[in-house]
């Protein structure tokens with residue numbers, strides 16, 4: 001288990017990470033979501049002991065990363081954002097070199113194990129510089145797995161990959177997640193929705209939201225609901241005016257006695273589609289179509305930050 005305890009990191013006077021606290025439970029895949037510059041990499045480098053927090057501490061199985069970085073690192077496999085590899089080495093040479101660095105016992109066994117886990121047998125003796133980006137990510141993952149750590153810290157593992165490679169690497173991460181505790185950063189919302197059990201959202205160095213992907217999807221559904229009714233325009237208008245969950249709406253009459261509606265819901269925990277459905281039923285309106293346009297991720301981050309700030313002011 002990872003405990004991140006009130007960690008802050010300043011670059012000069014610039015606060016890249018401010019008072020961040022969260023835990024990663026054993027066996028969990030935790031998604032660490034945030035836009036560019038949010039502080040994901042900085043936080044992960046502090047967790048892995050590569051960067052000293054300005055304040056706070058990180059404990060891995062109760063071992064302080066600040067006080068005992070070498071001991072704490074035993075538990076961790078780390079795939080850094082830029083996945084630094086030596087292009088002139090082959091994966092076999094590189095992994096052998098890394099195994100020496102980690103003082104891995106039984107190097108050949110460890111090599112066999114990670115080669116098999118990451119599916120790189122085919123490219124083991126080709127220079128890394130000639131491999132596809134997807135295979136290079138696999139080699140990076142293989143290196144992170146050499147000392148058989150319980151926990152994997154993966155910093156944007158799918159960035160820069162083509163769509164097919166993304167699917168393959170996600171599948172590999174999902175497989176690894178069956179055995180390992182994983183902290184995975186990304187700025188892609190669907191990625192965490194597909195992979196993570198729980199998500200933490202960071203924006204401008206602070207945690208702005210935390211929850212399961214489903215909870216977050218609901219809270220961040222600040223977008224718009226689109227609906228198509230078979231009803232009188234006036235009846236739809238009256239129904240939408242009656243709901244306190246409606247911030248605004250636009251209606252357009254279509255052929256065949258149908259009315260298309262775009263509804264802006266108040267942001268709340270409930271899925272606004274359910275509210276609209278019930279509103280339609282209560283008013284005896286026939287609903288032909290119902291859909292949701294999600295807010296952009298940037299809108300979501302800004303919204304969650306504002307929500308958090310207003311909560312703090314209220315407190």
Ligand SMILES: Nc1ncnc2c1ncn2[C@@H]1O[C@H](COP(=O)(O)OP(=O)(O)OP(=O)(O)O)[C@@H](O)[C@H]1O
Nearest residue numbers: 011016034035036037038039040041042043081187
């Ligand atoms: N070595 C450094 N010196 C000064 N500022 C830095 C340094 N490293 C990071 N920063 C700043 O700290 C903030 C957080 O950066 P960080 O790399 O942690 O973000 P990130 O969430 O990983 O972003 P990305 O999605 O682009 O990788 C950014 O504003 C960045 O410019």
Ligand SMILES: [Mg+2]
Nearest residue numbers: 040041042081
């Ligand atoms: Mg980063």
